[in-house]
Amino acid sequence: MRSLSPTWLTRRKEDGTLPRVVCPKCRLGMTRIHDLSQADMKKVRQLALIDMTALCDLLELEVKRNKSTKRKIPESTLFGVPLATLLENDQKVKPHTSIPLFLQALLSFLEKTGLDSEGILRVPGSQSRIKSLQQSLESTFYSGQFDWDEVSANDAAALLKKFIRELPAPLLTPEYLNTFSAVRDITDLKQKLHMLNLLVLLLPEPNRNTLKALLEFLSKVVSRERKNRMNLWAVATIMAPNLFLHKAVPSKLTEGSEKGQAEKAADVMRLLIRYQDLLWTVPNFLMSQVRRLNENSSRRYQFYDRRIKNLLRKIHTDNREKPEKNVPEMCRTVKIQVGDTQTSTMEIHLNINSRTSDILAQFQRQFLRSPENGKGKVRRNGSVAYPDCALYEVGGNIGEHCLDPDTHLQDLYNCNPGGEWVIRLKSNSRLV
Numbered sequence: 001m002r003s004l005s006p007t008w009l010t011r012r013k014e015d016g017t018l019p020r021v022v023c024p025k026c027r028l029g030m031t032r033i034h035d036l037s038q039a040d041m042k043k044v045r046q047l048a049l050i051d052m053t054a055l056c057d058l059l060e061l062e063v064k065r066n067k068s069t070k071r072k073i074p075e076s077t078l079f080g081v082p083l084a085t086l087l088e089n090d091q092k093v094k095p096h097t098s099i100p101l102f103l104q105a106l107l108s109f110l111e112k113t114g115l116d117s118e119g120i121l122r123v124p125g126s127q128s129r130i131k132s133l134q135q136s137l138e139s140t141f142y143s144g145q146f147d148w149d150e151v152s153a154n155d156a157a158a159l160l161k162k163f164i165r166e167l168p169a170p171l172l173t174p175e176y177l178n179t180f181s182a183v184r185d186i187t188d189l190k191q192k193l194h195m196l197n198l199l200v201l202l203l204p205e206p207n208r209n210t211l212k213a214l215l216e217f218l219s220k221v222v223s224r225e226r227k228n229r230m231n232l233w234a235v236a237t238i239m240a241p242n243l244f245l246h247k248a249v250p251s252k253l254t255e256g257s258e259k260g261q262a263e264k265a266a267d268v269m270r271l272l273i274r275y276q277d278l279l280w281t282v283p284n285f286l287m288s289q290v291r292r293l294n295e296n297s298s299r300r301y302q303f304y305d306r307r308i309k310n311l312l313r314k315i316h317t318d319n320r321e322k323p324e325k326n327v328p329e330m331c332r333t334v335k336i337q338v339g340d341t342q343t344s345t346m347e348i349h350l351n352i353n354s355r356t357s358d359i360l361a362q363f364q365r366q367f368l369r370s371p372e373n374g375k376g377k378v379r380r381n382g383s384v385a386y387p388d389c390a391l392y393e394v395g396g397n398i399g400e401h402c403l404d405p406d407t408h409l410q411d412l413y414n415c416n417p418g419g420e421w422v423i424r425l426k427s428n429s430r431l432v
Contacts, residue, residue, distance in 0.1 A: 018232075018270070021193065023278045027411040029356070029404025031282040033201070033208070037399035043290045044282055048201040051286070052179070055195060059186055063179045077138050078102050080166045083206040093142070098209040102141055105148075106160055107217045114153030115220055116227040121238050125155035133159060161242050164214070170246035171207055171214075172199075177249055183271070184264040193275055196268075200279045201286075215276045222273065236269035237262075243269065291397040291416065336363075336391070336421045350410045356391045357405040363389065363423050392422045402426070 023030060036044065056063055078086075078100075086100040094101060114120045133155060140146045151159075164171055172180050176199050183199075186192045200208060218239060222232050244265035272279070336346055336359065346366055348359055393401040393412065396419030403412070412419075 018274050019189070021189070021275060021278060023281055024284070025404075025406065026284050027408040028284070028287070028415060029407035031284075031287055031401065031404065033280050033282060035402040035404075036282065037401075040290055040294075040399040040401070043293050044286055045202055047286050047289050047293075048198045052195065052198040052202065055191070055198070056179070056182075059191065061179075061182045061185060063182050065175045065178065078141060079134060079138070079163060080168060082168050083171075083210060084204075087206050098205075099213045100210070102137070103160075103163065103210065103213065105141075106156060106163070107213060109148050109151065110153065110156050110160065111217065111220060114157060114228075115224045117153040118227070118229050120153055120221060120228050120230060121157050121161075121235060122230065123154045123157075125152065125158035129155055130158050130162070134162070161239070164242045165246070167246075169248050171211055171243055173203060173207060174249055176202060177244065177246070180268055181244060181261075181264060184267050192271060193278055194283075196271060196275070197279050197281070197283065201282070211272075212276070212280060215273055218273050219276065232270055232273060233266070236273060237266040240265040240269040294397045294399070336423055348409075350413065352408075352410055354409045355405065356403045356407045356409065359391055359409065359421075360389060360405070360423070388426050389423055390426050392424065394420045394422055396420075 033041065077089075083100065086102075087097070090097050090101045097104075110120075117123075129152075133151060137146055137159075170177050180196070180199055183192050183195050186195060200211070203211065218235050221228060221230055222235055225231050241262065245262075336348060344367070346363065348354070348362070391403045391407075393403055393416060396416040398416060398419060
């Protein structure tokens with residue numbers, strides 16, 4: 001075993017300085033980006049932009065938005081193709097896919113063959129082989145004739161960096177690339193993470209989903225550090241230039257400032273990898289503002305119909321007369337529809353401790369395991385797999401919201417009494 005350099009040891013020690021941060025969870029639970037409808041996410045992005053601008057002013061960050069320089073898009077099917085175009089083409093092959101199929105295949109191959117390879121991402125592949133592999137992929141990937149057995153882990157890692165680097169626009173987008181870089185200048189860790197969280201929310205959906213898949217893979221690489229000798233700092237340092245230094249964004253760096261800019265980019269990359277689970281959540285205060293926007297919008301449309309003005313007054317009066325939240329003695333009966341088209345319902349008696357997980361457990365006992373509905377699918381090992389269901393909040397002051405298992409339902413009822421609760425399969429649910 002070769003000896004470790006002092007620099008490597010120093011960097012490893014620095015990795016340990018990043019503390020564990022737990023995302024605060026209120027009684028309404030945690031909301032992740034994919035838990036909300038597109039209409040609600042559009043409002044989240046609008047609010048996130050306002051908050052990000054205010055935070056930049058507060059921290060006196062000078063952030064200039066770039067405009068991409070026009071680049072000739074090559075006649076290619078994979079490399080150098082805009083993400084939106086790739087997804088549009090791929091969704092004709094596989095509907096509802098959220099990241100390019102080529103990237104899925106490449107990351108899957110690397111996870112199977114490269115996670116334990118020493119120096120993965122760092123050791124360069126053969127330039128001639130990479131060029132040959134790229135040409136072969138361009139012509140045979142979609143026909144299913146490409147032979148992944150001919151690819152080494154290092155060459156695949158080089159193809160991954162090349163794919164990200166050759167996107168016509170930076171993965172972090174020209175608009176927000178400088179703001180991502182400026183996060184390094186924020187001193188407080190919580191403010192750094194808050195800014196990164198807002199920036200992730202602002203990314204277009206194809207970019208956000210692609211970034212998430214990439215960061216999840218990089219986190220797996222770091223988790224196998226003992227075998228692949230790639231710690232967090234090494235992975236961040238190698239990958240940062242592919243995301244932060246892009247040909248489509250003109251650089252005004254002087255020769256002496258390039259090293260400092262590279263270190264700044266690597267530090268931000270390190271935060272993205274380390275704290276990615278926090279960055280794909282919607283902060284509680286933004287959720288409250290989305291609900292308020294929906295309520296105001298609903299009231300505005302209803303106001304035009306004079307025939308229901310009196311009914312509105314009565315509703316608002318009833319709302320003011322509602323008892324305080326979380327009164328222990330309060331118990332309500334709520335009907336929950338099971339599925340989108342079924343008419344089955346079940347009654348739930350709420351108390352202060354009722355949570356989403358309790359409802360789903362009752363649903364599984366009452367419906368999935370009943371003789372009428374049959375049992376779950378039997379796995380090969382003999383265990384039983386039940387459909388992966390979730391409880392959704394629909395309507396009222398929200399479009400659609402997949403609820404966190406720890407959501408306190410009495411609080412949710414008080415927050416959105418006009419919403420319906422629906423149990424159905426998750427969109428990505430599959431029995432294994």
